[in-house]
Structures are given as structure tokens and as C-alpha cells.
Amino acid sequence: MKYSFLFLLFGLAIASACNNPKNANNNSETTDGKTAAKTALTKSFYKRLEGTIAGKKVVMHLQKVDDDEVSGTYYYDGSWLNLSTDTVIGKDSIILAEYNFYESYFNQNSKSPLLTLKWNGNGFDGIWESGDKTKKYPIALTEKYPEGSYPLSIGTYRDSVSAFADRAKSPTAxxxxxxxxxxxxDEDGKWLDSELKKIFGLEKVDRLTGFKNITADYFSDYKTEVAEQQKDGRGSEFEAWMNYTNNSQQTVNYNDNGYVVVDFLTDAYTGGAHGNYNSSMFCLDVLNKKQLELNDIVKIDSNTLASILERNLRKEYNIKAKDALNTFLFDDFIKPNNNFYFNANGIAFMYNPYEVASYAQGQIVVFIPYSDVKNYLVPAFKQRMKIK
Structure with missing residues (x-):
């Protein structure tokens, strides 16, 4: 039965909202127009923000759910950086921790830079501070949706069930x-929303109905799993491992030039030493109403691309030329996969745990700047992305 949980997680591509009325939180914000009107900061939101950090131009994507969970990304100084909640100060003020995977991989004792942000009605003002507190830079960000970008709202859905209804302290799923x-x-908006639903395997039903159906199947399988363990006399032995979890989320990595790039992250625990997680990248061409394939971006033979991948892998993960790749990966080579995404500066390939390296090494991301593949870029893509 454990495999049925994984099928639900990765095959059906689960979504996010709140089934339990006690936990329901469907507060969301949709902003129309090129620049957001001055508004209060809502409990849940997605925001596309333009501005500067230390005087350098950035585009930031921020998402917030459940009052205190904030995550985001932005590109700055040669790195694609992730952001997560450090401290919620109040309704309009937050402190975010900046996470650079490559730096933390080589220096686990490094302290993350912090971004202290205050909502001003149509954006954020604040301060960027280095982890060692030796550098501080001003932040000025405004919520904007220029032509070719799309306002989005965000929602959540949660529910739980007890393994043993007659116990006060029962394991749960x-x-x-x-x-x-x-x-x-409009046509673009309807197509984009339909594709966002399809990521979860929801095509013919509304989100709420679809999430309820997936949840019901998940709980049914969980109850069957518990019953089988009890029948086999393994209940007390395995009860500590019966606290199952199954989560998924959509986040925006890029939202410009008629493209929306979505990271669909799923994670689950179904007993054992640890859970597992997986990111699937979806590159949506809203203008042409299609999901991009790699050959829509670059026309390049696999051997040439593999060579470029290896060069950037060695650079990003500090693998010396004399060292074989299998000192870091399972194999002595790396091949491009279909789990790619892009931003204003380049293309990235995402390798999930166990795909090319051990679980302990986490996700392996290899970023290739456009300058490395400029001779192979598809002209239409190059023109839309304004790549020189």
C-alpha cells in the first residue's frame, strides 16, 4: 500500500488548499494593472516585485501563506537565490533569510544574509544585511506586472485523519x-489557469472537488495501511512511523515575456528513516498556449550540451578538472534531463534526490548562463527574452 501513497504524490501531482474548515485559509490577492494599487498586505499572496538591492536591478517573486510562511526567489550577483521566513515582525514587516545552495554546500557553518522588509502599500522598503553583519544595502521593491507577466492569487487546502479514532493521542496522516x-x-488567463490545474491532474473538476477526491483516496489508503499493520501484529512496532505527511506546492520562478515558470514541489513521509521530495519544473508559454520543451529554447546536440553541463557543474560545485565526476555523482558523467527551467540570465537543470547523487546531497541544480549557449538559442526564444 505504501506505493499507492507515492502514486498519489507523484502521479496525480497533488495541489494545495484547505479542506478542514478549522484550518481553511483561502485569503488571496490578485493585483491587476502594471503597478499594484496601494493596498494593505494580505494574509496570503503572490507578488512579482521589481526594484533594486544595493542599487542593482532585481526581479523578486514572493509568496505567503498561513500568515507566517513566506518563500521566494530572486536573481542577483550571478546566483539564483532562495528566500524563506526568518521572522514575522507584524502584519506588514518580515525578515527573510537568503539561501544560496552552493555556498551552504561548501560551508555549512555560513550564516545566511537577511532581508528586512516593510510593506509600504505598493512594495517593500528595507535593508539587506550580510550573514556576518559587515555589509548593509538598501532595498527598494515595487509590485509590478508589465505586459507579458501575470497577476496570480494563492490558496491553501489542508486536512488530516487519525489512525485510531478512539485514541486521544493517535498517529495521523x-x-x-x-x-x-x-x-x-481573457484567453491568456483562462489558459494559464487551466495549465496550473493540470499540474495537479485536475482537468474536469474544480480545485476544491479535485482536492477533496485526492484527499479521500489518500486517507482511504492510509486507513488500509494501518489496518494491515495491525492485522500482522506490527502495530506497536510501527506506530511511531505512522505519522504520514503528504504535501505539495506551486511556486513561481519566472513571470515575464509571456512565460510563467512554475516549480511544483512534492514531499511525503510514509514511514522509514526519512521522507522524500521531488521538484517538477513547468515552463509555460502563455502567448503560444504550450508547455515548452528543451528544443523550444536551444537547438543543440546532447553531447555538446552534456559538455557544457559538466563544465558548469564543476564550476558551481568546485569539482576540480583532475577529479572524476563520480567522486560527487553516482556516475562519471551528467546528462541533460527534461526537468529544466529558465530565468532572465540562463537555463537550469534540476536533478532530484537519487537521480544523479545521494539523498544527502539533496537536489543538484546546474545553471548554464545564456552566454554559454548563445550560438544554440532558438531565435524566437532569444528575441522574446531580449537576449543580446
Missing amino acids: EIGFQYLENKSN
Whole structure:
């Protein structure tokens, strides 16, 4: 039965919202227009922000759910950086920790830079401070949606069930979904919203109905798993491992030039030493109503691309030329996969745990700047992305 949980997680591509009325939180924000009107900061939101950090231009994507969970990304100084909640100060002020995977990989004792942000009605003002507190830079960000970018709302759905209904302290199975939604009624908005639903395997039903159906199947399988363990006399032995979780979330990595890039992250624990997680990248061409394939971006033979991948892998993970790749990976080579994404500066390939390296090494991401593949870029893509 354990495999049925994984099928639900990775095959059906679970979403995010709140089934339990006690936990329901469908507060969301959709902003129309090129620059957001001055508004209060809502409990849940997605925001595309333009501005500067230390005087350098950035585009930041921030998402917030459940009052205190904030995550985001932005590109700055040669690195694609992740952001997560450090401290929620109040309704309009937050401190985010900046996470650079490559730096933390080589220096586990490094302290993350912090971004202290205060909402001003149509953006954030604040301070960027280095982890060692020796550098501070001003932050100025404004919520904007220029032509070719799309306002989105965010919602959540959660529910749980007890393994033993007659016990006060029973193991539980919990399921959670965090989803993006486009509520525009124009052709682009309707297509984008349909594709966001398809990521979860929801095509013919609305989100709430779809999430309820997935949740019901998940809970049914969980109850069957518990019953089988009890029948085999393994209940007390395995009870500590019966606290199952199943979560998924959509986040925006890029939202410009008629493209929306979505990271669909799923994670689950179904007993054992640790859970597992997986990111699937979806590159949506809203203008042409299609999901991009790699050959829509670059026309290049696999051997040449593999060579470029290896060069950037060695650079990013500090693997010396004299060292074989299998000192870091399972094999002595790395091949491009279909789990790619892009931003204003380049293309990245995402390798999930166990795909090319051990679970302990986490996700392996290899970023290739456009300058490394400039002779192979598809002209239409190059023109839309304004790549010189």
C-alpha cells in the first residue's frame, strides 16, 4: 500500500488548499494593472516585485501563506537565490533569510544574509544585511506586472485523519496543498489557469472537488495501511512511523515575456528513516498556449550540451578538472534531463534526490548562463527574452 501513497504524490501531482474548515485559509490577492494599487498586505499572496538591492536591478517573486510562511526567489550577483521566513515582525514587516545552495554546500557553518522588509502599500522598503553583519544595502521593491507577466492569487487546502479514532493521542496522516490561480477571464488567463490545474491532474473538476477526491483516496489508503499493520501484529512496532505527511506546492520562478515558470514541489513521509521530495519544473508559454520543451529554447546536440553541463557543474560545485565526476555523482558523467527551467540570465537543470547523487546531497541544480549557449538559442526564444 505504501506505493499507492507515492502514486498519489507523484502521479496525480497533488495541489494545495484547505479542506478542514478549522484550518481553511483561502485569503488571496490578485493585483491587476502594471503597478499594484496601494493596498494593505494580505494574509496570503503572490507578488512579482521589481526594484533594486544595493542599487542593482532585481526581479523578486514572493509568496505567503498561513500568515507566517513566506518563500521566494530572486536573481542577483550571478546566483539564483532562495528566500524563506526568518521572522514575522507584524502584519506588514518580515525578515527573510537568503539561501544560496552552493555556498551552504561548501560551508555549512555560513550564516545566511537577511532581508528586512516593510510593506509600504505598493512594495517593500528595507535593508539587506550580510550573514556576518559587515555589509548593509538598501532595498527598494515595487509590485509590478508589465505586459507579458501575470497577476496570480494563492490558496491553501489542508486536512488530516487519525489512525485510531478512539485514541486521544493517535498517529495521523496529514495532507496539504498550496496552489496558484489566475482569475482573469481573457484567453491568456483562462489558459494559464487551466495549465496550473493540470499540474495537479485536475482537468474536469474544480480545485476544491479535485482536492477533496485526492484527499479521500489518500486517507482511504492510509486507513488500509494501518489496518494491515495491525492485522500482522506490527502495530506497536510501527506506530511511531505512522505519522504520514503528504504535501505539495506551486511556486513561481519566472513571470515575464509571456512565460510563467512554475516549480511544483512534492514531499511525503510514509514511514522509514526519512521522507522524500521531488521538484517538477513547468515552463509555460502563455502567448503560444504550450508547455515548452528543451528544443523550444536551444537547438543543440546532447553531447555538446552534456559538455557544457559538466563544465558548469564543476564550476558551481568546485569539482576540480583532475577529479572524476563520480567522486560527487553516482556516475562519471551528467546528462541533460527534461526537468529544466529558465530565468532572465540562463537555463537550469534540476536533478532530484537519487537521480544523479545521494539523498544527502539533496537536489543538484546546474545553471548554464545564456552566454554559454548563445550560438544554440532558438531565435524566437532569444528575441522574446531580449537576449543580446
